[in-house]
Amino acid sequence: MAGKIILCRCEDMTLADLVHSVERGYADIEEVKRYTGFGTGPCQGKECLALVATELAKITGKPPATIPPFTARPPLAPTPLKLLARDPGAHRFADETDADE
Amino acid sequence: MSDVDDDHDDDDHDDRVRQATVGHGPLPDRCEIAIVGGGVVGLSIAYHLAKRGLTDVVVVERGYLAEGASGRNGGGVRQQWATEMNIRLMQDSVELCRRFAVELGVNVWFRQGGYLFLARSAKEVARLEKNIALQNRCGVPTKMIEPSAARDIVPELDLTGIVGASFNASDGILFPWPFLWGYARQAAVMGVKIFTNTAVTGLDPVASGGYTLHTSRGALTARRVINATGAWSPQLAKLVGIDLPTYPIRHEICSSEPLKPFLRPMVCEMASGLYCSQSMRGEIVGGVTIPGHGSTYDMGSTLEFLATYARRLVRLMPVLGDIKVLRQWAGPYDQSPDGNPILGPASPAHPDFFLASGFVGHGFMMAPIIGKLYADWLTGETPHEIFERSSLGRFADGSGARHAKEDFNLG
Numbered sequence A: 001m002a003g004k005i006i007l008c009r010c011e012d013m014t015l016a017d018l019v020h021s022v023e024r025g026y027a028d029i030e031e032v033k034r035y036t037g038f039g040t041g042p043c044q045g046k047e048c049l050a051l052v053a054t055e056l057a058k059i060t061g062k063p064p065a066t067i068p069p070f071t072a073r074p075p076l077a078p079t080p081l082k083l084l085a086r087d088p089g090a091h092r093f094a095d096e097t098d099a100d101e
Numbered sequence B: 001m002s003d004v005d006d007d008h009d010d011d012d013h014d015d016r017v018r019q020a021t022v023g024h025g026p027l028p029d030r031c032e033i034a035i036v037g038g039g040v041v042g043l044s045i046a047y048h049l050a051k052r053g054l055t056d057v058v059v060v061e062r063g064y065l066a067e068g069a070s071g072r073n074g075g076g077v078r079q080q081w082a083t084e085m086n087i088r089l090m091q092d093s094v095e096l097c098r099r100f101a102v103e104l105g106v107n108v109w110f111r112q113g114g115y116l117f118l119a120r121s122a123k124e125v126a127r128l129e130k131n132i133a134l135q136n137r138c139g140v141p142t143k144m145i146e147p148s149a150a151r152d153i154v155p156e157l158d159l160t161g162i163v164g165a166s167f168n169a170s171d172g173i174l175f176p177w178p179f180l181w182g183y184a185r186q187a188a189v190m191g192v193k194i195f196t197n198t199a200v201t202g203l204d205p206v207a208s209g210g211y212t213l214h215t216s217r218g219a220l221t222a223r224r225v226i227n228a229t230g231a232w233s234p235q236l237a238k239l240v241g242i243d244l245p246t247y248p249i250r251h252e253i254c255s256s257e258p259l260k261p262f263l264r265p266m267v268c269e270m271a272s273g274l275y276c277s278q279s280m281r282g283e284i285v286g287g288v289t290i291p292g293h294g295s296t297y298d299m300g301s302t303l304e305f306l307a308t309y310a311r312r313l314v315r316l317m318p319v320l321g322d323i324k325v326l327r328q329w330a331g332p333y334d335q336s337p338d339g340n341p342i343l344g345p346a347s348p349a350h351p352d353f354f355l356a357s358g359f360v361g362h363g364f365m366m367a368p369i370i371g372k373l374y375a376d377w378l379t380g381e382t383p384h385e386i387f388e389r390s391s392l393g394r395f396a397d398g399s400g401a402r403h404a405k406e407d408f409n410l411g
Helices: A015-023 A029-036 A049-060 B040-051 B084-104 B122-137 B147-153 B176-189 B230-238 B303-316 B318-322 B363-378 B385-389
Strands: A006-008 B030-036 B057-060 B115-119 B143-145 B164-168 B193-195 B200-205 B211-215 B218-227 B247-256 B266-269 B274-278 B284-287 B324-335 B342-347 B350-357
Touching: A006 A015, A006 A049, A015 A029, A015 A049, A029 A049, A029 B176, B030 B040, B030 B211, B040 B057, B040 B176, B040 B350, B040 B363, B057 B176, B057 B218, B084 B122, B084 B176, B084 B363, B084 B385, B115 B122, B115 B147, B122 B143, B122 B164, B147 B164, B176 B193, B176 B363, B218 B230, B230 B247, B230 B324, B230 B350, B247 B303, B266 B303, B274 B303, B284 B303, B303 B318, B303 B324, B342 B385, B350 B363, B363 B385
Parallel strands: B030 B057, B030 B218, B057 B193, B115 B266, B218 B350
Antiparallel strands: B115 B164, B143 B164, B200 B211, B211 B218, B247 B284, B247 B324, B266 B274, B274 B284, B342 B350
């Protein structure tokens, strides 16, 4: 049954995957992220992080408040490269000229 | 991407196969070899030692496996280098990568789509040609190709300003994280003990040889200690009074939303250090080298990086303008003064303190062969020549000047 309970929809990570990760000794939220891949898809953990943390607290017997979220990474939301490319803060290399504008 | 593991087979009743890979029990009092650092270099050494029968090995990691550069790199595996040593080592590493999934029972999504280096000036072309001549002599079939041939390989390229390219089809990419699970798992199954969240706070020499490691989990006495802490190597070496000349340089990287497979090779632009590849997960993973960032352990992310990467990548492949960046992060290069690693005993006064440092951003791709050669040596084989020429002493006695400097640390 645990193999059919999805915790992270972006990366198809199930409750069974979480249990397996903890059994292997990868029980820190950052380790679980890397071992199972949860939270690395389009939502970047916005939908799954609290759910995984809640289940992780249950499995490990830790108080939920002692499980911090994994490190948040920019950008805040998926952002097209063409918008970022127009940011004036971009470094200019020696081979770039005004003609590139 | 779950189920990166090996043994869901219920018929397997071997207790050791069922145990945790990463131990939470007490540290043993002593061991033959203590490896400090649970990154790919330390775990590769541990795995290869165990494979050769030396299983009295303990790995201690301050944080979690893959926390440092091993979990933060772009997964590139190439043989296009500027020194014969690196070319030959990487030929062997590619072979080990090809066998990794079968030998270690974990899918590392290794894919040989080649590496394409793009030149925008005659000077860059000359540099590639010089490297290719050396690569060809070593048996790596890299070719210099016309810009139009580069577009045959990557039709999305805008060739404006591109004057030449080098391509080697047997270079490739892998997904770094499962590489560590594979090494750790198989090392643990063979008897290696791995402890995470275990910081080394002191190293006391033992009169009869070796060291006592004081850790957050207790004391451990080891006959030999290997410093495999990557960019943090100088801090650990300092505990025995040794100054390492390596220093950390932050490199940023980012990943896009997953796309259908379309990009075969790793694409690198020499002028900017821009690189990008499409992982087997479909994401475009890449970075760019912004010059002038000083030595730092700060692994924060910047908009300057993201803007620069986007500007260069969209200029090179305009069709990518609409793809979305999901996540950016950073990792440290363990920068050595001559671009070559620092290996072997730290000094005549510290013959039992071994170094595995200074891989300058390519420690991941080197780790399979370095771990194997290190283990061969520590279990009695004649040391590979890399150990003699990579000594820390080369910086003091000038012997390092005899050997070519690696200057192709692009991307």
